[in-house]
Amino acid sequence: MTDTLAVVDGRVLTPAFDVVEADVLVDADAGEILEVAPDLASEADETLDATDSLVVPGLVNAHCHAAMTLLRGYADDKQLEAWLQEDIWPAEAELTAEDVAAGTRLAAVEMIRSGTTAFADMYFHVGEVVEAVREAGLRARVGHGVVTVGKDDEAARDDFAESLAVAEEYDGAADGRVRTAVMPHAPHTVGTQFFEEFVPRVREAGVPFHFHLNETEVYLDEIADEAGVRPTEYADDLGLLSDTTFVAHGVHTDAAEMETLAERGTAVVHCPASNAKLNSGMAPVQELLDAGVPVALGTDGAASNNDLDLFDELRDAAMIGKLAADDATAVDAETAFGMATAGGAAALGFDAGRIEAGAAADLAVVDLDAPHLTPEHDLVSHLVYAARGSDVRHTVCDGRVLMRDRDVLAFDESAVRERAQEHAEALVARAEE
Numbered sequence: 401m402t403d404t405l406a407v408v409d410g411r412v413l414t415p416a417f418d419v420v421e422a423d424v425l426v427d428a429d430a431g432e433i434l435e436v437a438p439d440l441a442s443e444a445d446e447t448l449d450a451t452d453s454l455v456v457p458g459l460v461n462a463h464c465h466a467a468m469t470l471l472r473g474y475a476d477d478k479q480l481e482a483w484l485q486e487d488i489w490p491a492e493a494e495l496t497a498e499d500v501a502a503g504t505r506l507a508a509v510e511m512i513r514s515g516t517t518a519f520a521d522m523y524f525h526v527g528e529v530v531e532a533v534r535e536a537g538l539r540a541r542v543g544h545g546v547v548t549v550g551k552d553d554e555a556a557r558d559d560f561a562e563s564l565a566v567a568e569e570y571d572g573a574a575d576g577r578v579r580t581a582v583m584p585h586a587p588h589t590v591g592t593q594f595f596e597e598f599v600p601r602v603r604e605a606g607v608p609f610h611f612h613l614n615e616t617e618v619y620l621d622e623i624a625d626e627a628g629v630r631p632t633e634y635a636d637d638l639g640l641l642s643d644t645t646f647v648a649h650g651v652h653t654d655a656a657e658m659e660t661l662a663e664r665g666t667a668v669v670h671c672p673a674s675n676a677k678l679n680s681g682m683a684p685v686q687e688l689l690d691a692g693v694p695v696a697l698g699t700d701g702a703a704s705n706n707d708l709d710l711f712d713e714l715r716d717a718a719m720i721g722k723l724a725a726d727d728a729t730a731v732d733a734e735t736a737f738g739m740a741t742a743g744g745a746a747a748l749g750f751d752a753g754r755i756e757a758g759a760a761a762d763l764a765v766v767d768l769d770a771p772h773l774t775p776e777h778d779l780v781s782h783l784v785y786a787a788r789g790s791d792v793r794h795t796v797c798d799g800r801v802l803m804r805d806r807d808v809l810a811f812d813e814s815a816v817r818e819r820a821q822e823h824a825e826a827l828v829a830r831a832e833e
């Protein structure tokens with residue numbers, strides 16, 4: 401007999417954004433939704449109560465550096481280039497595998513608490529990231545970030561080679577919940593010769609790419625000066641763009657670049673809080689969508705956000721989307737919520753982000769019994785404009801309950817926080833020596 405779970409007595413958000421009274425029956429072994437219909441409790445081995453709650457697809461954080469939770473609040477109120485060069489990269493130079501293990505676990509707890517079930521991670525010590533994802537029960541597309549600027553040729557080559565080796569080693573780990581990508585940091589932080597050498601090898605291996613694109617204007621100028629073209633064209637010429645590629649930011653993207661991204665099917669992961677905090681700019685999200693570019697949502701690392709709560713990001717995306725378009729009808733609530741669910745799942749290549757039979761059983765159950773969610777005119781509006789991550793009461797990923805009544809099951813939460821605090825203090829002390 402298969403092991404089944406039913407989320408019962410609540411309401412369910414359908415892929416068409418209707419809210420229906422139904423239970424969700426899940427095959428916990430296959431990690432798949434079996435049925436969405438009333439009165440399924442009697443068919444399940446285990447139930448999860450969703451009274452006064454809305455069952456939604458688990459949110460997808462499509463761009464993150466999870467272990468950067470250790471650097472949350474370490475360096476704020478600076479422009480990206482100075483922030484990276486003066487604060488973040490010196491601290492990361494001291495980062496150990498144990499630090500990444502501690503920081504990623506803290507990120508996992510934070511994501512589970514706020515209803516995120518899948519994320520993309522670009523960082524170091526990927527083996528530790530994979531182990532944390534496995535233990536947490538989350539789903540992730542992970543990779544080793546490549547930077548070649550400031551390195552000699554051999555070190556640069558080693559970094560790119562490591563990204564490919566890591567992607568091949570860990571793909572399919574954690575019962576298939578872990579997938580991988582090769583993650584060059586950005587077009588201007590990796591030398592052209594290394595792209596030319598490695599892109600064909602990565603394509604040959606069938607591994608996706610993920611990188612930062614058009615985050616700030618300084619980045620654009622560096623590529624324009626060297627290559628004489630816009631970064632999207634430069635990336636396309638190198639063979640980096642395809643429908644398995646997803647890029648972060650896309651803040652400074654012009655109409656021709658949008659056309660290229662749409663043609664290639666490359667998804668842009670919008671990170672509105674990070675873009676605002678680092679004063680990178682406002683991504684033209686509605687224009688990207690209108691041009692046919694797939695758009696997902698991400699937090700970026702906790703050092704530029706400073707939390708991993710995608711409910712914050714939903715609201716920021718809807719609001720900044722209106723300011724960027726100078727149009728209050730731009731990036732409406734359904735559009736924003738779609739980016740954080742189906743959009744994110746598509747960008748990461750997961751068959752998730754929607755509640756329907758056959759889809760991955762990745763769910764968040766939002767407690768509606770709260771003053772800031774009263775009255776009920778439109779629950780999608782509430783999800784985007786009024787709800788917070790702390791309104792999530794249960795989180796389910798791959799058919800397994802990761803949080804039940806706000807209790808994270810995989811980890812001893814206070815131990816995770818204590819360990820993160822210790823590692824963060826020691827890391828910063830080493831960096832400032």
Ligand SMILES: N[C@@H](CCSC[C@H]1O[C@@H](n2cnc3c(=O)[nH]cnc32)[C@H](O)[C@@H]1O)C(=O)O
Binds near residue numbers: 465480523612
């Ligand atoms: N192997 C590389 C590591 C790159 S990991 C990915 C990098 O992205 C950095 N990062 C975090 N947030 C942002 C952002 O908003 N824009 C650009 N880079 C970021 C992060 O600090 C990390 O150094 C090396 O040797 O440096």
Ligand SMILES: [Zn+2]
Binds near residue numbers: 463465612648701
């Ligand atoms: Zn980033």
